Amino acid sequence: MTSGTLIALDLAPQICAAISRRGQILADDVGMLSNLPKLDSALTDSEIDALGALARARLPACPDWGRFFAEKVGGWYLQDFAGRTPSLEQAHWLIDYLGGEGADLTTAQFRLLMQVLENLETCPDELLAFARACLVRAMGAEIEARRPQAGRA
Template identity: 25%
Template sequence: MSEFRLAFPACVIAGKHRLAADDIGLLRKHSFPDGVRTADDVVVMLALNNSCPEKCPEWNAFFVESLAGFIVNYSYPQGSLDEINAAWIMRMFATDGVVNSALELELVLHIMEISSYVPDELRAFALDQLRLAITDNVGGYKLTRAVERKGITRQDVDYVMRVLRNVCEGGVIPVSPVTHGVLRRIETETLPAGNHPRWTEIMRALELRDYHQPRTSRWLRIVDDEQAVA
């Protein structure tokens, strides 16, 4: 990867101070005519995101939708996630467990929303970003949090439900020990009197379940239009 070089037009765009809507048009036409389809395409997207200090609003949607679509639909297992690519996601978009970018946190959340299955480790990881915002005042979620306080706000409740929505069963929220542990840790770090009432309802709806799912030992496999590369 040390010899990786950006090709035109990405190499020119990466040197700009502001990434504009016209640049996205060039990227769609020349760099990603079929969309983001390979691991190298991901590297290009991340390089552009990190190199341009200012970005047009259109970039956020392009970044999130392109990378989420690739990770879920063009990586193994297609249409879903497993423990291996969940670990890759956490390693790629976080430093010491902290997602520092609000945009990259939005990417992680969108990946979870469009995947037919989400490993519980990734769900717990997303919830832990709320804990980090409350206890350590760090991370991408902290950057978007409207109120800096120890209590759970309505915004925090909406965030938690965005992470848990796909596992809700009527009035019950079944969770594994790892997710349950993160939520309980958040609970201990806040004062009940300062929490939004909906938080209490969420905690009461939790139902601890011990999921036994086999882990695989494969590497992250990237799927393009022709083949899967181990």
């Protein structure tokens, strides 16, 4: 390696795997993922996959995680992948990425979905229906969690 040459290593997948094995997403982890050296700002396929897997792992996470995940993946989706007028195929990609029909989204995943929806000029009906169903499931879970349990004093 010559002096002044930056080698872009795809470290995010290894970092995400280590975080997942540890079982908790810390603020330092988010800082590390935020500051990885890259030749350009676009996410690689392996970074997108690793971040998605980490979000789906449902680990306890620091408050910065949801914002970071939504900004990184949402920015990539809106700028580099689908733009502000996604096709049906691109909408289906996002639905599948978030866990598919019937998925119970994590806070980070829900933030991503909301960020994308807020910034679209047009939205396929399937993506709107998916978002609506996710919201209904989340509201139902919240209502169920607040119900008094039988036999509790």
